[in-house]
Amino acid sequence: MNKPWLTQYEKHVPHTLSYPEVPVHRFLLDTVDRHPDHQAMTFNEIHFTYKALNERVNRFAHGLLKMGVEKGDRIAFLLVNSPTYVFAFFAAMKLGAIVVNLNVGIQGEELARCLRDSGAKAVVTLDLFAQGVYGVIKETGVKAVILHSVFGLEKRMPLEQGVPHPLLFQDLLASADSSEEPAVPVSPGDVAVLQYTSGSTGAPKAATLTHKNVVSSVLQSDSWVGISGAGNAAVLCVIPFFHVFGLSACLLISVLKGYRMVLVPRMDLMDILSLMETLKTYKPLSFPAVPSLWAAILSLPPEVAREHLSFIRVATSGGAPLPPWAHARFEEFTGRKIVEVYGLSEASSATHFIPFPRGGPIGSIGVPLPDTEAKIVDRETGKEECGPGQIGELVVKGPQIMQGYWNNESLTSATLRNGWLHTGDLARMDPDGFFYLADRKDDLIISSGFNIYPGEIEEVLMKHPKVKDAAAVGVPDRIKGQAVVAMVALKQGEAGDKQELLRYCKDHMPEYRLPKAILIRGEIPRDPAGKILRRIVRQEALGL
Amino acid sequence: MKELLTELKNKIVEELQLKEVNPDQLADDTPFFDRGLGLDSVDLLMLVALVDRDYGVQIFSRELGEKVFITLSTLAAYIEKMKKTK
Numbered sequence: 001m002n003k004p005w006l007t008q009y010e011k012h013v014p015h016t017l018s019y020p021e022v023p024v025h026r027f028l029l030d031t032v033d034r035h036p037d038h039q040a041m042t043f044n045e046i047h048f049t050y051k052a053l054n055e056r057v058n059r060f061a062h063g064l065l066k067m068g069v070e071k072g073d074r075i076a077f078l079l080v081n082s083p084t085y086v087f088a089f090f091a092a093m094k095l096g097a098i099v100v101n102l103n104v105g106i107q108g109e110e111l112a113r114c115l116r117d118s119g120a121k122a123v124v125t126l127d128l129f130a131q132g133v134y135g136v137i138k139e140t141g142v143k144a145v146i147l148h149s150v151f152g153l154e155k156r157m158p159l160e161q162g163v164p165h166p167l168l169f170q171d172l173l174a175s176a177d178s179s180e181e182p183a184v185p186v187s188p189g190d191v192a193v194l195q196y197t198s199g200s201t202g203a204p205k206a207a208t209l210t211h212k213n214v215v216s217s218v219l220q221s222d223s224w225v226g227i228s229g230a231g232n233a234a235v236l237c238v239i240p241f242f243h244v245f246g247l248s249a250c251l252l253i254s255v256l257k258g259y260r261m262v263l264v265p266r267m268d269l270m271d272i273l274s275l276m277e278t279l280k281t282y283k284p285l286s287f288p289a290v291p292s293l294w295a296a297i298l299s300l301p302p303e304v305a306r307e308h309l310s311f312i313r314v315a316t317s318g319g320a321p322l323p324p325w326a327h328a329r330f331e332e333f334t335g336r337k338i339v340e341v342y343g344l345s346e347a348s349s350a351t352h353f354i355p356f357p358r359g360g361p362i363g364s365i366g367v368p369l370p371d372t373e374a375k376i377v378d379r380e381t382g383k384e385e386c387g388p389g390q391i392g393e394l395v396v397k398g399p400q401i402m403q404g405y406w407n408n409e410s411l412t413s414a415t416l417r418n419g420w421l422h423t424g425d426l427a428r429m430d431p432d433g434f435f436y437l438a439d440r441k442d443d444l445i446i447s448s449g450f451n452i453y454p455g456e457i458e459e460v461l462m463k464h465p466k467v468k469d470a471a472a473v474g475v476p477d478r479i480k481g482q483a484v485v486a487m488v489a490l491k492q493g494e495a496g497d498k499q500e501l502l503r504y505c506k507d508h509m510p511e512y513r514l515p516k517a518i519l520i521r522g523e524i525p526r527d528p529a530g531k532i533l534r535r536i537v538r539q540e541a542l543g544l
Numbered sequence: 545m546k547e548l549l550t551e552l553k554n555k556i557v558e559e560l561q562l563k564e565v566n567p568d569q570l571a572d573d574t575p576f577f578d579r580g581l582g583l584d585s586v587d588l589l590m591l592v593a594l595v596d597r598d599y600g601v602q603i604f605s606r607e608l609g610e611k612v613f614i615t616l617s618t619l620a621a622y623i624e625k626m627k628k629t630k
Contacts (some may be wrong), residue, residue: 268607269577269584269585269588270610273586273592273608276592276604295594296586296589296590296593299593300595300597301596398613478561480586506582516561516563517563
């Protein structure tokens with residue numbers, strides 16, 4: 001296979017890597033051996049060394065064992081970036097249990113579907129989200145709920161009969177009778193994570209990622225950056241661990257390298273204000289972020305931005321294209337480049353990176369990582385390879401690519417063909433091996449790095465008693481990459497009130513999916529077969 | 545204060561691209577979040593940038609932010625107060 005991108009690799013990046021046959025938690029064990037006293041994480045002025053972290057991981061693992069958790073059991077996480085996530089993640093890994101990684105914003109039927117589909121036996125969450133879990137628990141097979149109580153909300157939570165009483169995280173840690181390494185054999189081929197992501201039909205789907213997938217992905221990204229000897233440098237962990245980008249670039253890279261994770265939970269809106277103070281205090285070496293966050297920070301006055309960003313050596317951006325002005329400003333303020341990353345849940349995280357540290361063409365998603373093959377194929381059959389500059393579907397292959405979708409063979413065979421992951425992204429490759437996204441093959445909207453299918457918005461709007469029909473599309477947004485605009489047609493005799501509809505959306509969907517605007521029309525444009533004419537909806541949305 | 549409020553309304557609508565919001569129709573006590581303007585955390589950071597850039601007022605702490613970023617009026621009052629102390 002012709003790989004023109006190899007000529008773009010920096011000198012420190014090997015064309016191929018050797019991957020140790022180890023489970024994910026080997027990263028933690030090696031770092032505990034090498035740097036037991038390095039700070040592992042900092043959260044609200046509470047600090048844990050790697051040694052202390054590993055001890056709590058083991059205690060939590062023994063607590064889970066006592067509860068009856070076994071290898072292969074699914075444990076759903078509904079957690080923000082917090083020590084609880086880190087303890088629970090590595091405890092699950094050490095037991096060979098499978099982490100069901102869920103966005104904390106999901107609720108109601110969607111949450112129930114994920115818990116049912118994964119067959120989750122237990123849920124680890126915060127008291128903040130407990131009500132949502134208990135609201136659907138009877139519709140799932142969940143047998144235990146482990147709560148980290150932040151506000152003591154569980155004390156005021158009425159529990160229905162027949163539902164499991166919540167176990168407190170702290171109690172579970174305290175009740176563990178050992179802090180030794182659990183003796184559960186875990187193989188690289190065992191499943192480590194079920195990464196839930198939006199599905200085009202509105203039903204969520206989970207990428208099945210093995211320990212080998214995740215380990216490979218982290219080592220590929222690490223080799224690309226190639227920084228060594230940074231000691232106990234800090235990594236600012238703002239991107240949620242429940243997203244593969246955060247899991248890989250914040251949590252797992254940090255543990256691999258013995259870095260200090262500075263956890264920013266974003267439990268509420270005001271958490272973002274602590275970010276600037278945190279930057280100044282911890283002077284992170286690495287700051288992975290999404291374009292919307294970069295755009296917001298880079299909108300600060302130059303002297304403020306310079307003061308807060310000057311020490312960042314590895315500035316990465318993923319989830320959506322970063323606007324050219326943000327690239328220019330970061331370079332102006334720091335003399336360095338923001339390196340864009342392209343990846344997806346189905347690939348454990350990244351498949352493409354812009355060369356680090358030199359940068360690459362603006363607008364490109366970069367070149368494939370070591371041992372990652374990529375090509376552009378015709379969008380109709382997916383069989384014919386396109387030439388340089390031609391637009392087709394981006395397909396990728398490599399050790400980081402998922403095994404398939406959990407419990408969904410038909411979707412797996414449609415997406416993974418002969419080992420190639422069909423991304424659904426339309427793209428082109430230039431003669432130098434740089435890839436550029438053009439559009440989506442389907443109607444996926446990517447906003448602030450989150451995948452949103454129009455069906456997820458339409459389903460909610462259609463449940464509003466005044467709405468007869470609904471359509472949602474993505475429109476370019478300077479900050480978020482894309483924003484959702486919805487169009488609704490009301491039932492006869494109903495009066496339109498956009499604010500009421502927006503409020504309804506706020507009550508029934510996660511924040512990242514909220515439409516930026518709602519258009520009220522007499523009818524939703526559909527073709528004779530009843531299919532929404534999104535091109536027309538998009539034209540109207542763009543005219544706003 | 546009234547002048548500052550009008551100016552803030554226009555700037556916020558423009559900067560945050562609130563396409564469906566008419567700044568002239570915004571009440572002074574419109575909340576920034578939830579059932580008011582419905583801003584998210586990134587919008588909040590954009591707002592911090594705007595206030596710093598255009599008024600030289602820095603609000604980089606959660607404690608202060610919780611008191612200031614409630615409604616348009618609370619923000620305007622804080623900017624006024626800081627301008628007087630300079």
